[in-house]
Amino acid sequence: MNLVTRIDLLERLGNWMQQNPEQWQAAKEKAGRLNPWFSPGFTNLAVDNIVSRFLQRPLLEAWVKRYHLPDSNTAPAKVGVVMAGNLPLVGFHDFLCVFITGHKIVIKLSSKDEVLLKTIVEQLYEWDERTRDLIQFAEVLKGCDAYIATGSNNSGRYFDFYFGKYPHIIRKNRSSVAILDGKETPDMLSALADDIQLYFGLGCRNVTQLYVPEGYDFIPLLEALKKYDHLADNHKYKHNFDYHLALLIMNSKFYMNNGSVVLAENVSPFSPVSQVHYQYYNQPKETLATELAKDEQIQCVVGVGDIPFGKAQYPELSDYADGVDTMQFLSDLKLQ
Structure with a gap:
């Protein structure tokens, strides 16, 4: 699957989320039942931000151009991603980075946010069977070439122990x-x-x-x-x-x-x-x-001169967690 096809799928995904079909409505409602912190208003806000700030074709094309991504990733790595669950779809940006760079992603979802991303991925499976080889879920991450893990300071020590010998990004409390x-x-x-x-x-x-x-x-x-x-x-x-x-x-x-x-x-x-x-x-x-x-x-x-008031919860594609450039990390990833 080449880069243009991946961008096509992401653009289509943004349109699908924006159109809010019954399947997507049901997924958001279920996520709210399972996690009372995922109120309908805040879940919709998270989705709207992803659609408007991440999944617009001009934004995606300008973003990947900065990293000189090849048309095809001829040696994709398997990247294990441990996702947090404090906000609806908080791990989507990591998913997006791995997918658009052409690597394979194995996702360990948080028990607090198990519904939304699975529904999105099932839709991608339906549109293009090749995505099944690129996107998988697992309860335990092992046998990956690199890892991206987000959690608390305590879980960060666990991640360091298990993933430290591999290329990794480990995020702790901020x-x-x-x-x-x-x-x-x-x-x-x-x-x-x-x-x-x-x-x-x-x-x-x-x-x-x-x-x-x-x-x-x-x-x-x-x-x-x-x-x-x-x-x-x-x-x-x-x-x-x-x-x-x-x-x-x-x-x-x-x-x-x-x-x-x-x-x-x-x-x-x-x-x-x-x-x-x-x-x-x-x-x-x-x-x-x-x-x-x-x-x-x-x-x-x-504050004035920094992030303007009211903009903290509206990150752009290049606003990387902890200031670590996830796309550069993935672009530089080479299999040994």
């Missing part, structure tokens, strides 16, 4: 931060609320920590975050909110709360669901942004 200066407009704060609360705040691109100057007025931000009050209708989110609020109260910690999200001072960039950490800074924003960009725990730095 989160995102925003730098504020108190001059944000209501529209900017509304956009920041999206960065914080889309997908219930579960993604590595979600802002979970704020850097603010001394004397920062949090009231406008708390008001802006009320646009996501409806998240408390999700029982899992509400349980997190009640539990972590109770911990702060019992430990006599200072906090701010608007009824659906809690702000608490904390140096950690990793905050629980329904909570956002903040800390104060007293250095130039540009210096702080440069320091944060070097932090291996930080995926995105949101």
